[in-house]
Amino acid sequence: MCKDLNITKPTLIIDKSKCLYNIKNMVSKAKRHQLQFRPHFKTHQSLEIGQWFKDYGVEKIAVSSLTMADYFSKEWNDITVAFPTNILEIETINSLASKITLNLTVENSESVLYLKKHLTHKVNIFIQIDVGYGRTGIAPYNIDDVNFLLEELDNSPLMKFVGFLSHSGHTYKCDSEECIKDTHSRSLKVINQLKSNYHSRYPNMIVSLGDTPSCSVSEDFSGINEIRPGNFVFYDLMQYQIGSNTIKDIAVAVACPIVAKHKNRSEVVIYGGGVHFSKDRLIENGITIYGKVVEKTKNGWSKILANTFVKSLSQEHGIIKVPIQDFDSYRIGDYVLILPVHSCMTVDLMKNYLTTEGQQISTLI
């Protein structure tokens, strides 16, 4: 692989077979539970990879910005912006609403009243509910706030209430399947309680929920109509630590040239830093880890090399701690393959990437 791909600088490598496996699994799970599958495309940000989802019958997607919605609108005509509506981008909203089914997320009256006044085309509206993450969304007990928004929406010719949208981001604090399942079921309880208050009034209402940890390990989606996982397409070390995936499910790695070696510290210096990986990190047994080195194989990579990890990152430098007995196997002018801590951030930084077969994949830039 090393020679075939002609790596000369930090390069994001994707194992297409692992990626397709992850997509296929989630598609099957959604089918099994009669769930609308609306994958979140903020992780891969690529039209080509979007096509791999289309091959499995996926027709609707979620994104986290209007910029992404605009990029994907070239090939997708049903897009949810799972982010509180940024009314400063009303021109983009109207332009998108004029050509695709645009589903916006709202959680405050200011945005709804602004949209009511400035929309020129029809949009669908999800009301965002905070199921416990504490980042965005209306607290489920604030029925008055929910009702105020519903009233405004029902009286607006261009906005149609389609359902409640939530994100159980607090599953990211977990470190086991059990924790993920417990958190997810608490979210289900909250959102279903709210749903029960409105079901008769909005029988076709959609409840959209589903982060990567919950969708990866849970088998209970009662009351849910739609899931929106994103990271699962690649997974990463953080998701592994949370309990969402195995190491072999991780579909991306960063190829980084070896530029220096320091035997006295048993450290290898790579061309690959914060501008390639981001500064996301894991703590394992008190040790801070910015990435882990995997064994290169003919067709990609295999297992994680024991006690071999990125211990620090500066702008372009990465420092890898390696066991002293392996030190001499690292050669200046060769490269290492590193599993990222957070694939969403790494992909966003690396932009375009390369499959293990050498296919160039372009992304939103």
Next chain:
Amino acid sequence: MCKDLNITKPTLIIDKSKCLYNIKNMVSKAKRHQLQFRPHFKTHQSLEIGQWFKDYGVEKIAVSSLTMADYFSKEWNDITVAFPTNILEIETINSLASKITLNLTVENSESVLYLKKHLTHKVNIFIQIDVGYGRTGIAPYNIDDVNFLLEELDNSPLMKFVGFLSHSGHTYKCDSEECIKDTHSRSLKVINQLKSNYHSRYPNMIVSLGDTPSCSVSEDFSGINEIRPGNFVFYDLMQYQIGSNTIKDIAVAVACPIVAKHKNRSEVVIYGGGVHFSKDRLIENGITIYGKVVEKTKNGWSKILANTFVKSLSQEHGIIKVPIQDFDSYRIGDYVLILPVHSCMTVDLMKNYLTTEGQQISTLI
């Protein structure tokens, strides 16, 4: 300013007057100490801002990758790549060496022997010395390693040894001017000791040293011929915490739309996350801080708003903690200005930016 700049999404704002002030100060300091000033351009990564340096007579620069060297070679003909030579990019090295004065950094025999074999044009070579940071460079007591490289260089028709290059990155661990000065003087001692061994053999040898903290606060550059600070052009909250600059010296801020508000938590949610700021953070009195909010003024910004800071970042979301008495002054559809923790990383993520006068500045993409 708010209306003039027509902010619709996260936008990097540069206060040109502060930036010019920072450049002018460092140019004067270098002159005052008879130092060659070779600013590091990894921070701004912009040809236009490079022109501002040219206006102050700067003719030589440093960068941290061959990609940056290639970008700046359009307008600069003396560039040092202050990063251990990545021999996998030999084609770029030869192409650059054919058109500009290219100064490479080496710290191991493998790279030197490879260059000796594959160079097609002349390059200048700095030997990198570790003055205590412990990231890259030959330990100053490894005289044998230094001598081996010097012998190879002296016997190579295309490589010319021009001096020793070091980076006192350990000043970044400081939190006061005194600490920075102490660290810097220890580096001076180490590098000058080494220099004394080779001065008679290489009378024109250059000693290149100088990180932003040392160059900002120290007045002792004895034995040094060249300084390479980079971050000083913008500064940031991290440099302020280290002791390099005052808050009013910080020349960049990120404008972020306000998309949600949660009074019960006294938190404001912005469109502005890890993909805009990076995940660099500060710890202040035990509190983790990803950025601080400044007061907007007609021409830019003034003071930091007390007890108002970015407490967390996800991919596109930022959560700002605000004093409850200020809460109502934050309005959906307005935007806030945030000083970044680490301007180098933020600029790299944001790419193009805007001056407070509305001038578009392009960068390496």
